[in-house]
Amino acid sequence: MQVIRAPDGQQYAQTCDCQIQVRVERALQRAGVPERYRDKSLQSFESAGKHPSLYAALMYARKFVDNYPFGMNGLGLLIVGSSGLGKTHLAAGILQELVIEKRVNGLFCDYHELLKRIQNSYNASVSSTELSILRPVFEAEVLVLDDLGATRPSDWVWDTVAHILNARYGRNQTTIITTNYPNEPSLTNRESNALGNAGRAMRGETLGDRIGDRMRSRLQEMCVVIEMQGEDRRERENRAQFRGV
Numbered sequence: 001m002q003v004i005r006a007p008d009g010q011q012y013a014q015t016c017d018c019q020i021q022v023r024v025e026r027a028l029q030r031a032g033v034p035e036r037y038r039d040k041s042l043q044s045f046e047s048a049g050k051h052p053s054l055y056a057a058l059m060y061a062r063k064f065v066d067n068y069p070f071g072m073n074g075l076g077l078l079i080v081g082s083s084g085l086g087k088t089h090l091a092a093g094i095l096q097e098l099v100i101e102k103r104v105n106g107l108f109c110d111y112h113e114l115l116k117r118i119q120n121s122y123n124a125s126v127s128s129t130e131l132s133i134l135r136p137v138f139e140a141e142v143l144v145l146d147d148l149g150a151t152r153p154s155d156w157v158w159d160t161v162a163h164i165l166n167a168r169y170g171r172n173q174t175t176i177i178t179t180n181y182p183n184e185p186s187l188t189n190r191e192s193n194a195l196g197n198a199g200r201a202m203r204g205e206t207l208g209d210r211i212g213d214r215m216r217s218r219l220q221e222m223c224v225v226i227e228m229q230g231e232d233r234r235e236r237e238n239r240a241q242f243r244g245v
Contacts, residue, residue, distance in 0.1 A: 024100055027099050027100060027103075028096060028099060028100075031095060031096075031099050031106045031107055031108055032107055032108045032109065033092055033095065033096060033099075033108045034092075034108065034110075037088065037089070037092035037108075038096075040088075040089040040092045040093050040096075041093045041096065041097070042058065042061055042062055042065070042090070042093040042094070042097065043093075044089075044093075045058050045061075045086060045089055045090060045093060046086075050230050050231075051228075051229045051230030051231075053081075053227060053228050053229045053230065054085065054086065054228055054229075054230055056226075057079065057090060057226045057227075057228050058090065060077075060224070060226055061077075061090050061093065061094050061226075064077060064094060065094055065097045065098060065101075068098060068102065068104075068174075069174070072174065073172055074168075074169075074171070074172030074173055074174055074222070075174065075222070075223065075224060076142075076174045076175040076176050076177065076222055076223040076224075077091075077094075077176045077177065077223050077224055077225075077226055078177045078179070078183065078219050078220075078222075078223035078224070078225045078226065079091060079176070079177065079178045079179070079226045079228065080178075080179055080181075080182065080183045080207075080225060080226065080227050080228065081180070081227065081228030081229060081230075082180060082229075082232065083180055083232055084231075084232030085228045085229070085230055085232070086228070087178040087179075087180075087228060088146050088147075088178055090178075091108075091144045091146060091176050091177075091178050092108065092144065094144075094176060095108055095142060095144050095176065098142055104141050104142050105139070105140055105141040105142070106140060106141065106142040106143070106144070107136055107137065107140035107142070107143050107144070108144045108146065109137060109143065109144065109145055109146065110146050110147060111145055111146060111147045111148050111149070111150050111151065112147060112150040112151050114133075114137070114145075115151050115157065115160060117133050118130055118133055118134070118160060121133055134163075134164070137164060138164075138167050138168070138171075140173070141173065141174065142173075142174045142175075142176065143168065143173065143174070143175045143176070144175075144176045144177075144178075145164075145175060145176070145177045145178075146177075146178050147178060147179065147180065148161075148177050148178065148179040148181075148207070148210075148211065149179050149180070149181045149205075149207055149210030149211055150180075153209070153210055153211065153212070157211075158211065158212045158215070161211050161212070161215050162212075162214070162215055162218075165215055165218055165219070165222065166218070168222070169218060169221070169222050175222060175223065176223075177219065177223060179207055179210075181205060181206055181207040181209070181210050182204075182206045182207060183206075183207050183216070183225055183227070184206040184207065184208060185206065185208035185213050185216060186206060186208035186209045186212070186213055187209070207219075
């Protein structure tokens with residue numbers, strides 16, 4: 001805290017930059033933003049010269065932050081696209097701006113890691129419980145659920161996803177989701193038989209395949225869908241780095 005003297009002689013206390021930085025770091029730690037994404041902001045997201053969908057996604061992300069929470073009624077984002085397009089960058093950038101600028105109670109969760117922690121809580125030697133792990137997920141004003149569908153589907157996975165998404169839907173809580181899987185339903189038995197093994201392999205898996213069609217349908221109610229397309233930026237950057245060696 002530092003004392004500022006105004007031109008009229010009055011004095012007042014003002015938070016110094018070092019204290020602001022400490023507050024910001026603590027807020028981001030509470031939100032669980034991974035260290036590697038702490039410097040990922042909307043300002044640092046590069047869209048120039050790339051697929052137009054990346055610029056459109058960035059513009060919507062900025063609009064989302066600017067308007068939050070007015071008139072949204074819990075509406076979130078479903079950010080869809082193949083690996084390396086910057087989906088997590090955008091989601092982390094949105095969350096950090098909301099946490100820092102608007103003092104939102106936010107939480108970042110890696111989908112695969114969250115499911116692993118829940119499964120591990122069933123181990124008798126572990127002190128954490130399923131409820132203690134899920135409580136912050138349920139209570140977060142804004143939740144980022146990164147890489148939805150990354151865990152191989154099973155009845156338990158589908159039930160757990162349904163539990164999380166239905167709870168947040170019922171409370172009108174904002175959820176921002178990223179996924180590598182196309183926002184399409186699963187195949188019917190007739191479609192699957194018609195495609196055959198080769199056709200199914202070429203088609204690849206969809207979000208409906210990974211989380212079930214009921215929960216995919218629920219996401220269409222909970223979120224605005226943002227589709228991102230283009231070249232894997234991580235692969236491109238790695239090639240450029242290799243050429244520079």
